[in-house]
Amino acid sequence: MHSKLRSRLARRVTTGLLFTAMSLAGAMSYAATEINLSYNGAADSEKNPVHLFASNLKRIAEEKSGGELSIKLYPNSMLGEEEQRMEQVISTPGLNIASFAGVAPLFPEIYVSAIPFMFKDAAAAHQFFDNGEYWKAAKTEFKNRTGVEMLAVVEEGGFLNFTNNKKPIKSPEDFAGLRFRAMDPSQVALYESFGASGTPIPWTELYMGLRTGVADGQMNPTSYIILGSLYQVQKYLTLANIQYSDQFLVANGDMLAALPEKDRDALLAASEEATKLNREAIAKQQESDITFLKAEGMEVIQPDVKDLAAFQSKGQPAYLEWLKAQKIDAKWIDMALKDTGLNQ
Template structure:
């Protein structure tokens, strides 16, 4: 359900109706803002790598009819503020769950833990599944925002902790974990641990001082935040697919002619494929780096992974139900995940 903070404002004037091409003398601007989180550092921010590649490809494929202006580090505002701007002005944004969920809470269904066996399964889910198509249509209908791409930001989440190797849900008992949101609290509690929401900026110190024993993130973020200095064990359990979402103002995109829109989407798809290939190619080297820094890497057996799924998924599904998300959304997603996982 939309909050009042996110209710669309009435768009006025030809420029606000979408086209960045010539619409009268007053609307000749060809520049579109692209906002996103994180530093403009290719070594530290996979989303920035995607954004810079997208800029190059859009300008190349549209013959500079569209030029992107990049605004990293949340320069245009926080998650909700940037989504409101995307609703009401011709712009693009790379949003996290925090940006999309106030408009389409059903997006949390895509983060059901242990849903995907590997990258191929996750990509099939988002590229071909009925759930994601329905979610995209819902976002457009409610907010006037097009879902353009699912952007990988570092692989699958892994568990880390400073107390003992974790290879099975029973190994969590008695531990304290940093949680990103209430859904992670529910997951940890299902394993017999406790979870406390702690901001990312405070996570290193919380782990260092023992406020929390562990956390979960992709290997890329574990390395970039130097969490290996305060965490001894890394469990590769493919918990959740780590992603953000490229979105754009629907009226803007609808206002382009077919040729321009096709060229733009070709650039989006190519940039996304490039990002996927680059991300997957670095997963093993990132894990190897963490091993070199002294972390013990645990690779759970198939039996143990199934135990994680059996215990953890029901807790997350119960959390979704508490948020009032309909069972039809969950059923669609679970069916699509089976399609992605087993359609080899």
């Protein structure tokens, strides 16, 4: 699937992005007043942090531009699934909030930002994306390959955490013999490093899969555990800060460059402010989420420093081996680990 997307997008990059001055001007006469923003998930700011970000971006950009910009929201993948939306933002003026599924086919090095147990807390993740050398280089390389600008890292739920319905998990040894739902081969590698197994289950089938025992557990942010009512079929929640849960606001580069300076500055400032607002909202939401899950009967386990180090020592090498198998250049891994202090 990824190779097909790469070939299609390569054609779009070489043909669609080479706008003539006249066609670009014509496109911008429309986009200067209205810009489409597409993304996954429902138009519900309380349940969907991505929609919260999109709503704030729209409001702030329109205010700062004095009404010169109009952001039109398309939630629920109304303009297409991940691959289609990325094709659109490459070849036509617009904005998109892409998950790893949208970015990785064009830039597999994005998986480096999801090395498990790389961040001790949200502040460390924010520092990584706000000031790290890896992320600066990643944005530049992504633009070079696609013509698309990465404007923001959209926090969508804090950190992924483990749940299961068999026993409390405090250390890697507690995984032995369990079956976990996996979203991709990297998660399978992670589970296997702990002595468990991974089985692919789509999100739409996850609740029933957990209920019927196809899998004993899974990992997601607390917001998704609530969104999917997984607390009804999972007894134990382990707060292990596995991976930072995020998506990426991307913009057609030609559109961004052609915007009047005032409008472009308004959009960039809005992306920064919306990012900050999402981070603040998720920090508050985490506390209320955990309170809710406890009230619903989940037992919440907080591993101590020693146990978290054990998760890291087993889980990280397995993921790094998976990255190597994807032929990710080691320089990206080295940059990311240096930014987090893990290779010192």
